Amino acid sequence: MLWSIRQNLKRLSRLAEPRPAFQRALRKELVVPRPWFVAVLKPAFATVSIVTMLGAGTATYAYTSDDVVPDHPLYPIREQVERVEEAIAVTPAKKAAVKIKQLKKRVREMEIMAVKRKVIQQSHVQKFTTNFEQAVTTGEPLQNGERATFDDALSAVEQKQARVLERVKERIPDEQVRERLEAVIEEETRIVTERIEKLQEKRKLKFELQLKRKEAIEQRLPFKLEENDVRVLPTEDVEGTLGATGTRMPPKDPLGLPPKRIIKPITQDRFEALRIRLRGVIERGRLQILRRKDGGIELVATSSTPPGIKLILKDINARLANDPGLVAPIPVKPVLMKPLLDRPPEEPIAEPFPKPPILQQPSTVEPIENIRL
Amino acid sequence: MDKRDFTKFYDKHFKAIYKFVYFRVGGSRETAEDYTHDVFLKAFEAFERYDPKISGAAWIYTIARNHVINQAAKSRPQTDIADVEDALGDDRDWVATMELRHDQHRLLNAIRCLQKDEAELVRMKYLEGWKFEEIAEVMGRSSGALRVQAGRVLKKLKALLKQK
Numbered sequence: 001m002l003w004s005i006r007q008n009l010k011r012l013s014r015l016a017e018p019r020p021a022f023q024r025a026l027r028k029e030l031v032v033p034r035p036w037f038v039a040v041l042k043p044a045f046a047t048v049s050i051v052t053m054l055g056a057g058t059a060t061y062a063y064t065s066d067d068v069v070p071d072h073p074l075y076p077i078r079e080q081v082e083r084v085e086e087a088i089a090v091t092p093a094k095k096a097a098v099k100i101k102q103l104k105k106r107v108r109e110m111e112i113m114a115v116k117r118k119v120i121q122q123s124h125v126q127k128f129t130t131n132f133e134q135a136v137t138t139g140e141p142l143q144n145g146e147r148a149t150f151d152d153a154l155s156a157v158e159q160k161q162a163r164v165l166e167r168v169k170e171r172i173p174d175e176q177v178r179e180r181l182e183a184v185i186e187e188e189t190r191i192v193t194e195r196i197e198k199l200q201e202k203r204k205l206k207f208e209l210q211l212k213r214k215e216a217i218e219q220r221l222p223f224k225l226e227e228n229d230v231r232v233l234p235t236e237d238v239e240g241t242l243g244a245t246g247t248r249m250p251p252k253d254p255l256g257l258p259p260k261r262i263i264k265p266i267t268q269d270r271f272e273a274l275r276i277r278l279r280g281v282i283e284r285g286r287l288q289i290l291r292r293k294d295g296g297i298e299l300v301a302t303s304s305t306p307p308g309i310k311l312i313l314k315d316i317n318a319r320l321a322n323d324p325g326l327v328a329p330i331p332v333k334p335v336l337m338k339p340l341l342d343r344p345p346e347e348p349i350a351e352p353f354p355k356p357p358i359l360q361q362p363s364t365v366e367p368i369e370n371i372r373l
Numbered sequence: 374m375d376k377r378d379f380t381k382f383y384d385k386h387f388k389a390i391y392k393f394v395y396f397r398v399g400g401s402r403e404t405a406e407d408y409t410h411d412v413f414l415k416a417f418e419a420f421e422r423y424d425p426k427i428s429g430a431a432w433i434y435t436i437a438r439n440h441v442i443n444q445a446a447k448s449r450p451q452t453d454i455a456d457v458e459d460a461l462g463d464d465r466d467w468v469a470t471m472e473l474r475h476d477q478h479r480l481l482n483a484i485r486c487l488q489k490d491e492a493e494l495v496r497m498k499y500l501e502g503w504k505f506e507e508i509a510e511v512m513g514r515s516s517g518a519l520r521v522q523a524g525r526v527l528k529k530l531k532a533l534l535k536q537k
Contacts, residue, residue, distance in 0.1 A: 002527050005534070008480050009499035015400075016500070018391040022406050026387075030417050031380050163407065167414075 028066065029111065069109045070124055092141040096150050099135035103157045106131055107164060114168045128161055129191055136195050140202075162189075278316070281309060379420050383413060386433050392501040393434070397441050408444065412437045428510030430503065483533040491526045498523055 062077035505516040
């Protein structure tokens with residue numbers, strides 16, 4: 001038993017293993033600088049080979065070494081190599097990756113200068129902001145997954161920069177210098193924040209445009225698109241065509257859109273099976289029952305309604321409206337029906353509840369949990 | 374100490390410090406990396422003043438512990454520092470965020486039921502990977518006594534797990 005405890009502790013310990021990349025990066029940052037000829041022996045980046053006119057060894061060293069910070073004589077060579085790297089990047093994704101790399105270099109330069117107690121100039125902070133703005137512009141054409149990765153990387157770099165500057169600020173003994181740096185930081189943060197807000201505004205507009213387009217498509221379709229873009233075939237129109245193997249194929253979309261998911265129509269047998277499931281869902285508060293003025297009841301989804309039920313809720317309600325086997329819910333606190341996306345808002349339910357014509361009136365008040373579905 | 378010797382110092386203590394921080398920041402890798410970076414940066418800056426007569430493990434452990442306490446206290450300005458120190462030994466947040474097996478959960482709960490110094494010994498030795506000699510330097514006790522205590526603590530854990 002002691003052996004198994006030790007094994008479990010070992011497994012827990014393994015969960016906390018650091019990333020090798022982080023360990024290497026931090027080590028590199030803290031290592032005392034080695035002679036320049038050692039740095040030259042490191043493998044060169046492919047882009048640097050183009051800058052042979054500057055001397056491959058010098059360019060490699062200027063680009064890769066942490067010693068080359070803004071006040072180093074070789075810093076202009078590093079900037080030149082970065083410009084070449086940008087020029088070589090052809091696709092938007094590559095350009096964005098190059099920009100993120102450059103931003104990380106700016107932050108690292110500032111860290112090294114802070115560790116080596118060098119003076120961080122206002123221009124260094126401004127250089128980061130300029131690079132940041134350029135990165136934001138470069139990342140605009142990216143789509144979906146690439147955009148998400150880019151945004152995460154950008155955000156991480158920006159946060160790291162803020163932390164570095166805070167550390168630098170803490171170490172400045174001179175009050176006046178600290179205040180000047182704070183002013184610079186505030187100004188740069190304001191610029192960066194404005195840029196991010198503008199970008200978010202652009203994306204918000206794009207999203208709204210997409211929504212409008214979706215609504216326009218829906219108006220032309222004979223049935224409604226669901227919120228998560230799953231298409232529900234109308235129950236009276238599920239015939240489709242027979243495929244080559246004899247299986248029934250779904251009907252073709254009038255706009256040529258591929259069906260993402262097809263929901264089976266709710267036949268009577270399926271509805272019987274659903275009754276039991278729905279009862280459980282309602283009892284756990286994952287569906288709301290609302291009583292309409294005309295006596296019918298309607299099930300409304302909540303935030304915790306299972307997705308499978310949500311998809312077919314409309315068809316379930318259609319069934320419930322016509323189902324003679326339903327026992328009327330006993331009057332409960334009147335609940336205003338929430339306006340659904342694809343229907344006009346109903347009038348609020350008024351007291352007392354009108355008697356449904358086809359249903360029997362119970363003699364005693366029963367709690368809503370006793371509804372038989 | 375010469376800063377050129379810092380690399381060896383870093384290689385020797387990096388993993389233990391990282392795990393120490395990791396278990397105290399709720400299992401957040403990003404925060405653990407951040408704090409570890411800060412700890413070693415502080416150690417690097419102070420390395421020239423470090424007296425080799427003091428144990429390296431105890432020295433860097435003190436820096437790491439103080440840093441974590443300061444960061445935690447910053448986020449809770451109204452809390453007493455002693456409460457923050459006590460909360461550092463509580464790995465509830467880490468347990469909540471990590472996907473652990475049932476037996477691992479029980480084990481962590483059992484560790485929380487130990488006395489403070491016993492739990493600290495188990496964490497440092499078996500979770501963070503410190504050697505007995507290093508733990509002895511940190512706790513100010515002999516490594517032999519700690520070995521004996523570790524054996525007793527594991528038996529106590531066994532008894533606790535049987536009870537639960």
